[in-house]
Amino acid sequence: MFIQLNQVTKNYGGIPVLEDISLEIHKGHKIGLIGENGSGKSTLLKLMVGIEGADSGTVSRKKNLIISYVQQMPKSSSESVFHYLIESFPKIQEVKQLLSYFETLFSTGEAIEEKQLLRYGQLQEEYEKIGGYTLEDRIISMLKGMNFSHKKEAYLSTLSGGEKILVEMIRILLTEADVYLLDEPTNHLDKEAMGWLESFIKNSKKTFVIVSHDRYFLDEVVQEILEIEDGNSQLFRGNYSFYKKEKRQQEEKLAKDYALQQKEIQKMQLAIRRYRQWGNESDNEKFYKKAKELEHRLEKIQRIRKPITDKKTIRGELIEEKRSGKEVVYVENIWKSYDEQAIFEEANCKIHWKDRISLEGRNGSGKTTFIQLLLGSELVDAGVISIGPAVSIGYLPQTISYKNEEQRVLDYFKEVEGTEEVLRRILANYSFFGEDVFKRLKDLSGGERVRLELAKLMQQSFNFLILDEPTNHLDITSREEIEQIIQSFNGTILIVSHDRYFVQKIAEKRLTIRDKQFTESLLEKKIG
Template sequence: MIEIGVSNLAKAFGADKIFENITFDIKTKDKIGLIGRNGIGKTTLMRILAGCEDYQAGQVNRRKGLTIGYLEQIPSCDDGDTVLDVLNEAFSELNEIAIQMKKYEKSFDNLNDNDLKNAVDKYSLLHEQYEALGGYDINEKLGRILTGLKISDDLQKRKFNLLSGGEKTRVILGKILLEEPELLLLDEPSNHLDIKSVEWLEEYLISYVGTIVIVSHDRYFLDRVVNKIIEIEPDCAQIYYGGYSKYAAEKELRFLQAMKEYNSQQKKIKKMEEQIQRYRIWGEMRDSDKMYKRAKELEKRLEKIDRINKPVFDKKAAKFQISNTERTGKEVIKVTEIKKAFGNNKLFDDVSFTLYYKDSLCLLGENGSGKSTILKIIMNETSPDSGEVRIGAKVKIGYLPQEVVFDRENISIIDYFSYHYGISLSDARRELAKLSFVDEDVYKIIDDLSGGEKSRLKLGMLIYEDVNTLMLDEPTNHLDIESREMLEESLIKFEGTLLFVSHDRYFVDRIATCIGEIENKRFSIYRFNYEGYKQEKQKNEVSYQEAMTSSQEVNCSGKKAFDKEKEEKRAREKLKRDLARLEGNIIEAEKKVAELENILNTDSSEWDISEYNNKYNEYTQLKDSIEYMYAELYKLSEEVEND
C-alpha cells in the first residue's frame, strides 16, 4: 500500500530553485533514508511530506487517515508544562478515555436498573477501547522511552520551555515514539544523542511496525535501520534498495554503466561525423550528388540521436587538503592522572594516557562525561583539579572546538582568509572553493554563517595550516555525507597525530586507531578501531560474567590467575596486531620512498627549486620515519618471540 505518493514535485524560494521532477512512493513498512548534499532541500521535502510546507508544482497524495509524526516540529507549550507533561500528551486519547471510565465508575451506585445497564455497557466499550489502544501498557512504554533516550528523573521535572534546543528535540522524539504514528518523519534523529542512545534508537526503529522516513548523515545508522535510500538531486530523485553501503556500491556501478553507455554513444557519434566528413570530401572530389545526399542523410540520422549527457560523479563536497609539516617526537601528548569536577558534579578520575606519533585516538563516552573537557584541559582552556598534561617536542596543535569562534567575525569569509594567511583574494577564493564556499558565498559575513558553515571554515583552515597534531571536537557535525567522506580521506593521509571526539561511528571506525572511553567516571584505553573496541567490550562483558559465576566456586587465588591469564592473552594479541600494522606501514612508506627517488632522479633542470625542496624534504622525513619504524619492528618482534 502507498502511504504517500510524490509525483514531479518542484520547490523554489523566490527565484532560487531548490529541486524539481522529484518522484517516488513511500510504501507501507518502508524504512527510507533520505540523503543528499547540504542545501539540496531534504528538510524542505520532509516538511512538504508532513503537510507543513507548500510547493510550486507536482503532487503529494497521502493515504486517507494516515497518521504522521514529524520530529522537526518543536511545539510551543504552556510555561508550566514539565517534560513529563509533554511526554504524557502522547497518551491524551487514552487519558480522556480513562477520565470517562472513572466518571462511569463513580455513577454506578446512584443509578437504577435500566440506567445502570446502559452505563455498564458504555463502560465496557470504553474499557475494550482503552485496552486495545494499550492503556495498560502506558507505564511500560513510557519507562522504555525514558531509559532509552536517557530522560532522567531530574530532566522529567524541568520546565519544557526552559530546555536547550537539543534537550527539546530529544523530548519531542520521545513523545513521537510514544504516539506510535503510522508514518514517522525523522529529521536527523541521532543529533543530540550519545552513542548508546543512538544504538538504542536503532534497535527501536528496526522493530518499529510502521513506516519511517529518515534524514540522516549517520552512515552507520542508515546501514542498520533503512531498507531503501532515496537520494535527492536538483532535478530528480534516485532510488536505491538496501542500506547506505549497498547504496554507495550501487551508485558507483550505475555511474560506471552510464559512463560506458556515454562513451559508446560518443564513439558512434564520432564515427558518424567522420563518415559525413568523408562523404563531403568525396562529393567535392568527384562532384558527386550521390555522396552529398549520403552525407545529408547521415546528418539527419545524427540529429535524431537522443544524446546522453556525460555522467558526473557528483562530489560538490568540501575538499580538505592537508599540507606536509614537521614531524613530532615519539610522545606527542602525555596526560597523567587528571581529575575534574564542577561543584559536586565529578566528571572523571585519574585520566592517564600517552598519545604517540601517528596515533588517532577517539574519546568516547556518554553526553556530559567530560570528553570535551579533556580537550580543553590539554589546550589550557580550563585547569584540571589535579594531574598534569605535557606536550611533546615540535608539537603544533590545530584545535576545532564544538563552538567555533573567530577573532574577527564582522568581515567577509574571503577577506578574513586573505588577511589571516597573507594571500591574494584570488588565491583565497581558490582555497575557499575547496571548502565549498563558491561564487557569492565567499562574501558572506562570518558572524552571519550557520554553525555548520563556521565549523567547515575553521576545519578547512586548521588543515590548511602548518600543524602536525589535530584535536577535533565533533568534526563531522553539520557536514553532509560527501564532505564527511572527503574529510576521512584527508585524515587517513594525514602524516601527523589525531585526538578527537565524535559520535559518528562510521567516521570513528575509519579514522581511530585506538579508543579512549570514559565510563562510570573511569577512563580506559582500547588499542582498536571502533569495531574492534565493540568486540573487546563484548568479550570483557562475557569474561566478567563468567568470572562472577566462577568466583562463587573458586577461591580468590583462582580469580587472580584467571585475570592474569586474560591480561597476558590480551597483551599477546595486541603485540601481534601492532606488529602487523607496523609491517604494513613500512611497506607503504618504502613504496612512497621509491616513487620519490624516481621523481628526484629526473633532470633537475626541469625542477622549480621550491617544488624540488618540498619533495626532497618529504623524502628525508620518510627515510627517518622508516628507520624509526624498523627499530620499533625489531623491538616488537623480540617481544613476540620471547612471549
C-alpha cells in the first residue's frame, strides 16, 4: 500500500471541507477524483503529498515513497523549455559533470590510475541507472507526444499560463516517481496530445490519482472513481461510465428506501398520537405505555438522509429566433494570414441550417480565427465569407474578459432588460445567490464567468449558436446541465471543445482544419 487516509477531516476557517475520508491507494492503481468545484479535490491531493496536514485522522505513506505533483507553474525565466526540463534532474546533471571531468582528464594523455577508471565505470553505471543516457530522448519524445516540439527552444517567459502548466506536467511525467498526482491534465491539450497522454497512462505500471472533469478521459484511463460529495468520499470500482450507472442505481434505491422509511415513520407517529388520545379519553395507563414504547422505537431508527432531487446549478433554456435560410455560412476560397504565417489558403466550406458541427484541428490551426471571421471581428485577406439571410448569432467566447472589472455582477447583468428582482431571480438560476450578485467581476472564478455569460446568452434570441470551449472551468454536473440545454436547441450549432464527451453528446459532424483547408466528415458516435 502506497498511501492510506484514515478518517481524515480538513477544515478551513472552521468550516469542514473534507469529513471522515478513508482511502487506500495501492501500487499500479489509476484513480479518477471527481466532485463539484470547491468540493475539496485539490485539498485531498495536497493531503496525500503532505503539503497540508489533516485536522483529524491520519495520512500514512510508504517509506521512501516518491510522489510527483504539479504544485505550481515554473517561474518565468530566460531558460528554454528544453533546458528547464534537462535542469529539472539535478542528480543526472551532477553525474554528467563528473563523467565529463574524467573524460577531459583521460583525453590529456596523462597516465590513468586504476582507481580513476574504477570510479569512471561506477559513474557510468549510476548514470545509466538514473536514466541519464535516455533523458534527452525521453524529453524530445514527450514534447512530440504533447504536440509541443515547436516550443522546445522557447523561453519560459514567453509561454502562456496554460503552456507553463503543460511544461510542468511534462516535467513530472519524466520523473521516476511511484505516484503521480495530476490536476486537470487534459486542460490545454489538443486531441492528438490527449490521445498520447491516455496511451502513456494506460501503458504505465505506475500509480496515478487524477483530478479531472474530462469524462471521456476518465473512461479511457482510470479503473476506479473516487467521488467527493458534501465533504464525504465514496469509491466506485470502475471507470466513469461504470460510476454513472452505479450512482444512478444508488440514488434510485436511496429514494425508494427513503420513501418507505418515511411511510413507516408516519405510521408510527400516527399510532403514537392515537394511543395518547385513547389514553386521555379512557385514562388508561396501558395506552400511554404503548405510546412510550413506540416513541423509543422511533428514536432508535437510523434515519435515511433525504435524497437531493434537484442538484442543478444551471437552470435555463436557449431562446430560439425564427429559423434562418438553408445556407447559414458560405466560405469560398478564403485566405488569412498573420505576420506572413498563413492560416487559411483557398479554404472552402458550408454550414447548413440545423447542422451540429464540431470545429476541430490542432492548437494553432485556426479554430479561433475562423470564429472571429464568422463574427466579423476579423476580415479575410481574400475570398468570401457570407452569413446567410435571417441568421442571428449567439456566441460564448473561450476567454471571458470585461471592460470594467470593478463592476458588480448585478450591475453588469442590468444590460439584460428587467427589474432588479427579475434579474436576481435569473442570476439565482445560474448559482449566483444572495451576496454573490455584489461580487466584483475581477473576483469571479473561471467557472463563475462562464455561468454569468451563459445567463446573459440565454436571455437573447438567436438561431446560430457558436460556443468556444463552453465547458472550460466547469465541473461535471454543470457540464451535463449545459449539454441538456444545448441538446434541446433546434437551431444551428458550431462548437470548439477539447471535451470529447461533450462533443459526442452535441455534435453530428466534424469540420476539421488541416493544412490550411477545411475537411468535413460525419462524427462517429461512441457515446449515446
